Structure formats: C-alpha cells, structure tokens
Amino acid sequence: MKRILPLLLIIALVVASSGCTASGMLNLFEKALKESGDDTNGTVPFTDDISHPGKIMIGSWNIQNYGTSKASDTATVSLIASVVKEFDLIALQEIVNAECAGGTCSQMTGLMSRLPSNYTYRLSSRVGRSAQKEQYAIVYNKNVFTLLGYEMFEDTYDIFEREPMICEFRKGNDADFMLIVCHIKPDMAPSEISALETVVQFVGTKYSDKDIILLGDLNAGCSYYSGPLLTNMISLIPDYTDTTVGASNCAYDRIFVTNSMSRYVDGVNVGYVYRHSQITKEVSDHYPVYFLWKDVA
Numbered sequence: 001m002k003r004i005l006p007l008l009l010i011i012a013l014v015v016a017s018s019g020c021t022a023s024g025m026l027n028l029f030e031k032a033l034k035e036s037g038d039d040t041n042g043t044v045p046f047t048d049d050i051s052h053p054g055k056i057m058i059g060s061w062n063i064q065n066y067g068t069s070k071a072s073d074t075a076t077v078s079l080i081a082s083v084v085k086e087f088d089l090i091a092l093q094e095i096v097n098a099e100c101a102g103g104t105c106s107q108m109t110g111l112m113s114r115l116p117s118n119y120t121y122r123l124s125s126r127v128g129r130s131a132q133k134e135q136y137a138i139v140y141n142k143n144v145f146t147l148l149g150y151e152m153f154e155d156t157y158d159i160f161e162r163e164p165m166i167c168e169f170r171k172g173n174d175a176d177f178m179l180i181v182c183h184i185k186p187d188m189a190p191s192e193i194s195a196l197e198t199v200v201q202f203v204g205t206k207y208s209d210k211d212i213i214l215l216g217d218l219n220a221g222c223s224y225y226s227g228p229l230l231t232n233m234i235s236l237i238p239d240y241t242d243t244t245v246g247a248s249n250c251a252y253d254r255i256f257v258t259n260s261m262s263r264y265v266d267g268v269n270v271g272y273v274y275r276h277s278q279i280t281k282e283v284s285d286h287y288p289v290y291f292l293w294k295d296v297a
Contacts, residue, residue, distance in 0.1 A: 056088045057086060057088055057090075057290050057292060057293070058088065058213065058290060058291055059087050059089070059215075059255075059274075059288050059289055060090065060091045060092075060181065060215040060216050060217070060253060060255065060288065060289055060290070061083070061084075061091075061284070061286065061287075061288035061289075062092075062093040062183065062252075062253065063092050063093070063094055063283075063284050064094050064285050066080075066097075066107065067095075067096040068097055068099075068106075068107060070107075071097070071106070071110055071111070076283055077114065078114060079279070079283055080283065081111055081115055082114075083274070083279070083288060084111070084115065084119075084139055085115050085119070087139070087141075087288075088141040088144045088145065088293070089139070089140040089141065089145050089169070089179075090140070090288065091136060091137075091138050091181035091215055091216060092136065092137040093134065093181070093183040094134055094183065094217075095107070095108070095134060095137055096132065096133070096134055096135075098126070098133070100126075103122075103123050104123070108123065111139075112139075118143045119139060119141055120140065120142050121137050121138060121139040122167070123136070124136040124137070125152055127152070127162040128161060128162050130161075134162055138165075138167055138181070144171065145171055146169065147167060147169055148176070149168045150166060150167040151165075152166070153165075153199050159192060160184075160185075160195065161185035161188060161192070162182065162183050162184075164180050164181060164182035164196070164199050165180070165181045165182070166178065166180055166199075166203055167179045167181075168207060168209075171293070171295075172295075175211075175264070175296070177209065177212065177264070178203050178204075178207055178209050178211065178212045178213070179212075179213045179214075180196075180199060180203060180213065180216075181215060181216045182196065182199075182214070182216040183217045184216070184218045184220070185219070186219045186224045189218070189219045190225060193218060193225060193230075196218075197230060197232065200214060200230070200233065200258075204258075210259075210260045210261070211258060211260050211261040212233075212257065212258045212261055213255065213256070213257050214230065214233065214254075215253075215254065215255040215256070216253070217253050218252065218253070220239075220252060221239065221250040221251040221252050222249075222250040222252075224252075229254070229256075232258075233256040234256065234258070234259065234269050235255075236254075236256065236257065236265065236269060236271025236289075237253065237254045237255050237271045238251065239251050241273055242275075243273050243286060243287050243289055244285060245279060245280065253273075253286055253287070253288075253289045254289070255271045255289055255290070255291055257291075263294075263296050264296060265291050265292070265294060266292035267291075267292065270291065271289060271290065271291045272289065272292075273287050273288070274289070275287050
C-alpha cells in the first residue's frame with residue numbers, strides 16, 4: 001500500500017482540479033489499488049486468475065481430509081486436478097487413506113489420471129501420533145523438475161505431530177534446491193513452528209545446500225499462533241493474508257525461502273494466494289499458495 005500512496009495523491013490532485021465527483025475519485029482509487037496488486041481489505045497478494053503463461057509455479061495446498069470419500073466424488077477430484085495441473089510443483093497435505101501407505105493408492109492414481117502424462121508424484125510415509133494419520137504428496141512436472149531424493153525428518157524428541165518431509169529437487173541441469181513440506185498441529189503451533197528452525201538448519205547442513213523452500217499448512221495465524229516466524233528466512237505470504245475458504249481470515253498456509261533461494265523468486269519476495277470461487281469448503285477449507293520461479297543465469 002505504501003508504494004502507491006504517491007500515485008493516489010497525484011490522482012487526488014488531478015481529479016479535484018478537474019471537478020471529478022467523489023464516486024469517480026473512489027473508482028480511480030480502487031483501480032489504482034487493483035493494478036498495484038493490493039486490495040481494499042489489505043489481504044495481499046492474491047489472484048483469482050492462476051494463468052501465468054510461460055511461468056513456472058511452485059506451491060502448497062492442504063486439500064483437507066483427502067480420503068476415499070472425497071476421492072469418490074468425481075466433481076471434487078476433477079476440480080482438484082484442474083488446480084494442481086496449473087502448478088509445475090505442488091505439495092499437498094492431508095492425504096488420509098491408509099491404503100496409500102505403500103506409496104500408491106486409488107485416490108492418488110485417480111487424481112493423477114486427470115493430469116497430463118508429464119506429471120508424477122511422490123508420497124511420504126504416514127505420519128501422526130493419533131489414529132488420524134496423514135501423508136504428504138509432492139506432485140510435479142517431470143519435464144521441469146527432477147526429484148533427486150527424499151526423506152522424513154527424524155523427530156528424535158517427538159516434537160512434531162506430523163514430521164516434515166524433505167525433498168531434494170533439480171530444476172534443469174544445474175539449479176538444485178531443497179523443499180520442506182509440513183502440516184503443523186494447530187494446538188501445538190508455537191512449539192512446532194519454533195522447531196522448524198532446527199529442521200531448516202539440519203537440511204542446510206546435511207545437503208550442503210542453502211537454497212531451501214519451506215511450505216505447507218503451518219496454522220500460523222489467528223488463535224493458533226502470533227509472533228515471529230522463521231526469522232532467518234523470507235516470508236512470501238504475509239501475516240495479514242487470508243489463505244482460508246469461508247468466513248475466517250487467517251494466514252495458515254505459508255511459504256518461506258532462504259536468502260539464497262530468493263533469487264529464484266520472480267518478483268520482490270512475492271507469493272500469491274489462489275482464491276478461486278470454485279474452491280468451496282466441499283473441496284477444501286484452504287486455498288493454494290504459490291510463487292513464480294525465475295531462472296537465474
């Protein structure tokens with residue numbers, strides 16, 4: 001907002017001298033806000049148009065309790081697939097079918113069958129202390145990214161309800177980076193989010209790679225958490241952003257990158273929330289979050 005205040009002041013002076021009505025002035029202000037990427041509610045950045053021709057998209061989406069029931073709803077799976085195929089790499093959370101423990105299952109093959117043939121995926125092991133266990137899925141365009149390896153974070157002190165998944169990817173022939181995906185337990189958000197600093201340090205040291213992306217449903221907002229987040233990383237999704245479907249206004253879903261990784265972010269540390277009207281609470285209670293990749297010479 002601050003970056004467009006001079007523009008708004010100029011508009012105000014011009015329209016005032018031209019005799020423009022108050023409603024006309026308001027329309028011009030709203031147009032300037034829209035074109036700047038800000039909206040009048042302060043929940044930026046966002047988009048309801050996920051088409052970025054020629055751009056590489058990396059994101060995260062909690063698809064909420066994606067089990068046999070949801071997977072049997074053809075319309076829901078088709079909508080999820082239509083969103084996923086816009087991404088070159090997307091980390092999905094809340095896959096809950098025990099049948100997926102072996103690395104494949106009908107609910108994932110059903111989703112993948114609706115994607116182009118150049119897409120593939122990797123499921124994590126099942127994580128969680130309770131009977132409600134979950135898996136992460138990384139779906140990616142194998143013509144753009146190569147999965148070099150993956151592991152689950154070894155949670156020696158049992159801090160996490162759901163241990164983060166760690167993946168090593170390569171973009172093209174020379175851009176290697178690490179990706180960490182996690183789903184933070186809501187009522188343990190302060191301790192689990194704090195422990196993510198240790199996970200990032202572990203990854204950077206073990207893989208000798210400082211290009212790290214951390215993303216997922218961190219439940220990092222509203223009544224679950226307030227305060228600093230991963231202070232050694234750059235946040236692409238601001239605290240005031242709404243990533244939820246419905247009446248709530250919470251920045252649960254986040255993307256962080258290390259300083260060195262930020263050179264691959266297209267824009268000045270910019271992330272987006274894809275708030276499309278087709279994503280209803282029947283599909284998920286979260287919107288996807290993402291950023292655009294920029295190749296570096």
